[in-house]
Amino acid sequence: MSTPRNRTSAADVPRDAYHHGALREALIAAAEAVLAERGLEGFSLREVARRSGVSPAAPAHHFGDAEGLLAAVATLAFDGLTAALKAGDERGGSDPVAQLREQGLGYVGFALKHPGRFGLMFRCEGYKSEALAQSGRAAYGVLEAGVRRLCRVLEGAELTPAQQQSLLAIWSVVHGFAHLALAGQFDSLLPARGREAALRGLLAPLLEQQLQALRPVRPLRRRRLGAEK
Template sequence: MTRKKPAAEPRPYHHGDLRAALLAAAEAELVERGIEAFSLRSVAKRANVSHAAPAHHFGDTNGLLTALAAEGYRRFVAHQAAWEDRGGTDPAARLIESGLGYIDFAQRHPALFRLMFGSDRPDYTTPELDKAAYAAYQQIEAANAAVAAAKGREADSTDVEATWAIVHGLADLSSNQRLYRLGTLPAKQRDAILRSIIARNIPG
């Protein structure tokens, strides 16, 4: 008589591991199915955890989307900072590269970008998302302040808004594949044109 093997135990998750796994599954679900079909049940299935796990960590669907948007903003800021460093020490060059990083993030993560900037599902009154989103604004603010200081003046809110309007407009069009002519160009040529557009609109 052969003995039955004991059933395999579910993979144990540490708290931080489960949260990260659920956020990764949520982003994959968002990319594949869109926000309209997004649900906690489908995220749990994708993450191979119990149906109750997402609700336990995030409360409800909007809670999970709020946490995902906050994580998106943190990655967004880090992505821009990495691009900004390509500009060396010149403030204007750093601002241009930061703007290009903004656009590049939108191109790489269009579904996440739309969640962050085009959806009313995330709750911006939560401290986590409020802090993460404000950090993204502060990054643009700091880059503009450095350009203004190099020109012997102080930056004002219109500097930030002008830069933000240009790079966000380009990012939004690009992520939705609406920059028809630029979308057909090789990446190096496309980025050169985007740099020139951003440069022309840096406040004097």
């Protein structure tokens, strides 16, 4: 499979739109394109400015420095991931296993659609941005809420060590799957067409098996004394 890439760039925004408040969005789009192509190591404000057709000082005027621009991109990334996870909850209906399965599919789908954002969002823990911190907590909260529903743990109650390990295991599976898919490791398993359905066919059974094993077993009802055997 040729892994999807986010080709959005500032070039898609008309230059005259910059005078109407679109420059900030164009800079973010250019930053995403640089991240998708070069990674964080190859990122620079100068390259973002060049792709946006503005002076090297323009990004600093809007975001302060490179960290400010990257924090803005990462915040959008976590907001988008939160939306993808919540959409998974909706698709899963009232079954907590189905909800978490669809969350996992939404997680991987987000990563494939936005490789630039996905490659950045877990590498910016040291950035001093309260908006970024809040967005990260919100995304994690959706996953944790799904695990609480599966394990029948009330909101606010502390997860047991085993339940916390289950949460981390689910996260690790979808996060690792996303990175492998982005690296093209599943290319030989996927057809030229219908890749989204094929990815679901690979990941959904894996998640289903893992999640079913985490579902609490209902205790057997005791027979009443004197009941017929």
